[in-house]
Amino acid sequence: MPDPGLFEMMDTARALRVLKPDPVPNALVERLLHAATRASSAGNAQNWAFVVVRDAALRREVGALYRRASDVAAKVYAARDRPPHLTDRQWHGMLVAGAHLYAHMGEAPVLILPCLQPRDLPPADRFPPEVSLADEMTYLDRIRGASIYPAVQNIVLACRALGLGTVITTNHLRLEAEMKALLGIPTAVDTFALMPVGWPVGKPGPLSRKPLAEAAHRDRWGKPWAP
Amino acid sequence: MPDPGLFEMMDTARALRVLKPDPVPNALVERLLHAATRASSAGNAQNWAFVVVRDAALRREVGALYRRASDVAAKVYAARDRPPHLTDRQWHGMLVAGAHLYAHMGEAPVLILPCLQPRDLPPADRFPPEVSLADEMTYLDRIRGASIYPAVQNIVLACRALGLGTVITTNHLRLEAEMKALLGIPTAVDTFALMPVGWPVGKPGPLSRKPLAEAAHRDRWGKPWAP
Numbered sequence: 199m200p201d202p203g204l205f206e207m208m209d210t211a212r213a214l215r216v217l218k219p220d221p222v223p224n225a226l227v228e229r230l231l232h233a234a235t236r237a238s239s240a241g242n243a244q245n246w247a248f249v250v251v252r253d254a255a256l257r258r259e260v261g262a263l264y265r266r267a268s269d270v271a272a273k274v275y276a277a278r279d280r281p282p283h284l285t286d287r288q289w290h291g292m293l294v295a296g297a298h299l300y301a302h303m304g305e306a307p308v309l310i311l312p313c314l315q316p317r318d319l320p321p322a323d324r325f326p327p328e329v330s331l332a333d334e335m336t337y338l339d340r341i342r343g344a345s346i347y348p349a350v351q352n353i354v355l356a357c358r359a360l361g362l363g364t365v366i367t368t369n370h371l372r373l374e375a376e377m378k379a380l381l382g383i384p385t386a387v388d389t390f391a392l393m394p395v396g397w398p399v400g401k402p403g404p405l406s407r408k409p410l411a412e413a414a415h416r417d418r419w420g421k422p423w424a425p
Numbered sequence: 426m427p428d429p430g431l432f433e434m435m436d437t438a439r440a441l442r443v444l445k446p447d448p449v450p451n452a453l454v455e456r457l458l459h460a461a462t463r464a465s466s467a468g469n470a471q472n473w474a475f476v477v478v479r480d481a482a483l484r485r486e487v488g489a490l491y492r493r494a495s496d497v498a499a500k501v502y503a504a505r506d507r508p509p510h511l512t513d514r515q516w517h518g519m520l521v522a523g524a525h526l527y528a529h530m531g532e533a534p535v536l537i538l539p540c541l542q543p544r545d546l547p548p549a550d551r552f553p554p555e556v557s558l559a560d561e562m563t564y565l566d567r568i569r570g571a572s573i574y575p576a577v578q579n580i581v582l583a584c585r586a587l588g589l590g591t592v593i594t595t596n597h598l599r600l601e602a603e604m605k606a607l608l609g610i611p612t613a614v615d616t617f618a619l620m621p622v623g624w625p626v627g628k629p630g631p632l633s634r635k636p637l638a639e640a641a642h643r644d645r646w647g648k649p650w651a652p
Contacts (some may be wrong), residue, residue, distance in 0.1 A: 201431060201518065203429065204427055205428045205456075206430060209461045211465075213469075229432075229596075231637055231650065234640075235635070236435045236440075238440045241508070241519070242507075242508070244640065246640060247641070247646075249645070250634035250641060250642065250643055250644070250650060256437075256645075270553075273553040273555070274547060274556060275468070277548070277552055279547070279548070281468070281470055288433060310482075312502075316514030318506075320506070324504040325501075326501060326504055328500070329501060333599075337598060339600060341595040342617060343570020343617075344595055347571055348578035349650065352462060354631075355431055358436070359431045359432065368467070368568040368571055370477060371568065381645050381646055381647040383646060384646065385498065389569060407462050407471065408471050410459060413458070413474060413475060414458045414475045414477060415474060415476045416479065417480045418481060418608050419474075419609040419614075423458065423475075
């Protein structure tokens with residue numbers, strides 16, 4: 199299998215919201231899952247789970263739920279001001295592509311839901327008495343994303359390398375209990391994204407990003423990065 | 426600059442906790458920051474900020490704070506059972522390397538703290554009346570990790586491609602207020618990781634991961650993935 203350059207892939211892995219319904223071979227989906235599970239996770243616990251929805255009827259149900267969950271998102275975005283770092287064209291392009299995905303999520307040939315199972319705590323009789331259990335639970339909750347979104351980014355980059363398109367969406371979290379019931383996901387398992395995967399329509403444009411000097415600080419906050 | 430293959434980099438990007446104190450050129454740090462900011466973020470808001478600590482005295486202070494914050498982590502890990510998917514050697518290797526990093530974080534030539542500034546809400550007079558502000562705040566809090574850990578993973582992969590080592594650590598969150606005060610990070614800004622970056626000691630071993638069938642589900646939870 200070809201292995202295109204990492205930096206080129208990162209520099210061109212645009213969020214793609216308009217995808218063809220054409221099928222994606224299982225071998226490519228397998229490659230995405232392999233990529234996801236190469237990421238690190240806290241304590242190498244690998245508590246992740248990836249629910250891959252390929253069944254067409256089930257995708258329609260997931261899509262209908264995503265559409266309903268996106269109604270709120272659409273209203274909030276419509277009330278937002280355009281961020282100053284995006285042009286009118288970029289901002290409206292994103293809103294239009296987002297609205298397209300709200301209506302067509304279920305038509306993407308593959309839907310991936312990255313999840314995390316709760317991480318075990320040490321056995322109660324060995325839990326360090328000087329550590330607060332409540333503090334430890336708060337801490338574990340705070341760091342959860344560090345054990346799943348790196349895997350999600352590996353899926354994004356692997357899609358790019360395979361010529362596939364995807365985007366990290368989270369609107370379904372507004373109706374997460376219903377989504378979990380639909381897919382039989384246990385109550386204790388959390389979902390972190392809903393990623394449509396398919397062949398992109400058209401030729402993706404370039405990324406639009408702020409200058410690095412606005413994002414990076416040297417030594418202390420407020421001292422701009424300069425190489 | 427050479428651009429090694431994406432899949433090879435993902436397959437070999439091991440978490441590296443033992444790093445040399447030797448300097449890392451600014452041009453390479455700049456390449457890491459460029460890679461980080463190619464990731465996507467919710468609404469392309471790019472609310473991230475990367476605090477890059479290079480000053481040796483400041484690194485020592487960050488390292489001392491990390492060491493103190495890691496005391497709790499060390500106790501919790503010592504009380505944990507070895508996860509069944511790791512061998513004794515893998516588990517103890519990770520604990521020993523972790524303990525090394527607890528003591529030597531401040532000696533890594535570069536420390537990166539990925540942060541997020543709070544995302545603006547729509548103006549109050551345009552906030553959709555049918556949407557609960559409290560629900561929207563809860564939702565935004567829930568999805569924050571999706572706008573920073575993809576960038577973190579780009580740093581991990583870019584390090585691998587440049588021959589550098591790094592690891593995503595989070596222990597400092599146990600003393601986050603002190604860390605933010607030390608680096609002048611505003612109260613409203615959250616930190617998500619502390620990443621040491623340096624040249625690795627020794628030759629990194631292979632990744633250890635569970636079989637894919639234990640991590641992926643087909644269509645519904647509990648139905649194992651089979652390609």
